[in-house]
Amino acid sequence: QRFDRYREVAQQLLAAGQAYHCYCSKQELADMRAGQMARKEKPRYDGRCRHRTEPVPGVAPVIRFRNPESGQTVVHDQVHGDIVFENTELDDLIIARSDGNPTYNFTVVVDDMDMRITHVIRGDDHINNTPRQINIFRALGVEPPQYAHLPMILGPDGAKLSKRHGAVSVMQYREDGFLPEAVLNYLVRLGWSHGDQEIFSREEMLALFDIADVNKSASAINPDKLLWLNQHYIKTGDAARLGTELGWHLERLGVRVADPAQLAAVVRAQAERAKTFKDMAAASRFFFEAPQEYEPQAAAKNLNAETLPALRDVRERLAQLATWSASDIHAALEGCVAALGLKLGKVAQPVRVAVSGGTVSPPIDVTLEILGRDATLARLERAIRHAEAGNG
RNA sequence: GCUCCCUUCGUCUAGAGGCCUAGGACGGAGCCCUCUCAAGGCUUAAACACCGGUUCGAAUCCGGUAGGGAGCGCCA
Numbered sequence: 264q265r266f267d268r269y270r271e272v273a274q275q276l277l278a279a280g281q282a283y284h285c286y287c288s289k290q291e292l293a294d295m296r297a298g299q300m301a302r303k304e305k306p307r308y309d310g311r312c313r314h315r316t317e318p319v320p321g322v323a324p325v326i327r328f329r330n331p332e333s334g335q336t337v338v339h340d341q342v343h344g345d346i347v348f349e350n351t352e353l354d355d356l357i358i359a360r361s362d363g364n365p366t367y368n369f370t371v372v373v374d375d376m377d378m379r380i381t382h383v384i385r386g387d388d389h390i391n392n393t394p395r396q397i398n399i400f401r402a403l404g405v406e407p408p409q410y411a412h413l414p415m416i417l418g419p420d421g422a423k424l425s426k427r428h429g430a431v432s433v434m435q436y437r438e439d440g441f442l443p444e445a446v447l448n449y450l451v452r453l454g455w456s457h458g459d460q461e462i463f464s465r466e467e468m469l470a471l472f473d474i475a476d477v478n479k480s481a482s483a484i485n486p487d488k489l490l491w492l493n494q495h496y497i498k499t500g501d502a503a504r505l506g507t508e509l510g511w512h513l514e515r516l517g518v519r520v521a522d523p524a525q526l527a528a529v530v531r532a533q534a535e536r537a538k539t540f541k542d543m544a545a546a547s548r549f550f551f552e553a554p555q556e557y558e559p560q561a562a563a564k565n566l567n568a569e570t571l572p573a574l575r576d577v578r579e580r581l582a583q584l585a586t587w588s589a590s591d592i593h594a595a596l597e598g599c600v601a602a603l604g605l606k607l608g609k610v611a612q613p614v615r616v617a618v619s620g621g622t623v624s625p626p627i628d629v630t631l632e633i634l635g636r637d638a639t640l641a642r643l644e645r646a647i648r649h650a651e652a653g654n655g
Numbered sequence: 656g657c658u659c660c661c662u663u664c665g666u667c668u669a670g671a672g673g674c675c676u677a678g679g680a681c682g683g684a685g686c687c688c689u690c691u692c693a694a695g696g697c698u699u700a701a702a703c704a705c706c707g708g709u710u711c712g713a714a715u716c717c718g719g720u721a722g723g724g725a726g727c728g729c730c731a
Binding site: 300325389452458459622 | 656657658659660661662665666667668669678679680681682689690691692693694695723724725726727728729730731
């Protein structure tokens with residue numbers, strides 16, 4: 264594997280005098296650090312093995328990189344501009360452990376060099392590692408890559424992101440009902456912007472993104488805005504594709520979807536009242552299975568002696584409709600309203616409870632259209648029996 | 656502690672010395688629309704961390720202060 268390569272480069276540095284063996288024990292190093300801390304200095308290796316010529320018997324040495332002892336190392340960062348470090352602040356880092364294994368700061372340099380990496384873009388928590396890496400590149404006679412350090416993303420409370428905050432894995436977002444385009448759009452606007460534009464297609468992201476427009480300061484996640492973006496894509500996306508996604512969430516709820524063709528219609532009907540597919544699925548169960556029971560309050564208010572006449576009238580009108588379309592259904596309801604001298608709400612709401620079991624649904628006409636005549640009539644029938652029973 | 660980074664509405668941000676009476680978006684508030692819930696439309700509250708400079712003029716440039724963050728391993 265690559266270990267041989269790392270060893271090879273380390274030997275090369277050793278031979279050139281740009282690295283050296285260090286025989287200090289862990290205890291010795293710990294004491295050194297403690298002393299420095301006590302003197303309020305920055306803890307760092309003091310280079311005591313730099314000029315050692317003889318090995319220490321019985322001690323397996325580590326290899327340390329010989330940092331420049333004077334001058335400055337400047338990082339030409341694409342987002343932060345030039346960052347200057349005094350070389351005296353940098354100590355001689357270990358590039359190979361006593362067991363011969365290489366360390367992180369050394370392996371990344373060798374890898375970047377071998378792979379001819381041109382740009383290193385990473386979180387700004389790596390800024391402090393950069394001058395060390397640059398110095399190793401120089402010692403190797405290689406021009407360092409371009410660096411760009413992006414700001415960190417913080418949790419909603421402004422604290423550092425951890426397993427407790429935000430989603431751990433991107434797949435969690437799907438389970439929570441988010442669309443990939445919404446997540447991407449949300450993320451791209453964190454630390455980056457293009458004027459006042461908020462909505463970006465993938466193509467636009469590709470075309471418009473420029474590292475020069477990236478901000479320097481960390482940003483906190485705003486769950487509400489992610490939700491808003493998700494709904495935006497639910498409202499504007501392709502209904503067929505979105506229907507498939509809704510089906511996936513319905514399945515997770517244990518709902519059997521007999522007719523997948525209904526899915527796209529349900530998405531269109533629910534798009535403006537659902538921020539996630541998880542919510543949409545929960546609110547759409549009744550399209551695919553009759554409600555187990557009515558919400559007690561909703562039934563008490565809407566399925567009773569008072570609403571019975573309207574329920575019966577609507578059932579008759581719907582049963583006689585020539586065509587089952589939202590506009591015809593709407594006309595039938597209006598007919599009932601006119602005949603009984605009621606407000607539309609006094610008719611629509613009982614019907615809504617009858618078919619959905621609750622008080623919330625898309626407009627009643629499109630709800631019934633999607634549900635179909637058979638299911639609608641059956642549920643109205645059941646609701647009427649419920650109202651009669653409650654009455655008597 | 657030392658080194659480095661950061662600082663415009665609650666949040667994401669626009670802003671490259673006069674175009675700023677600081678703009679947009681999410682969220683909030685109010686009104687309208689309305690068969691429920693939403694969505695939508697309109698209106699509205701809300702910020703240049705602080706102190707000094709430079710300049711005719713500073714959110715923008717410089718210095719300091721304060722606050723926040725990261726790094727300081729034989730971890731990655």
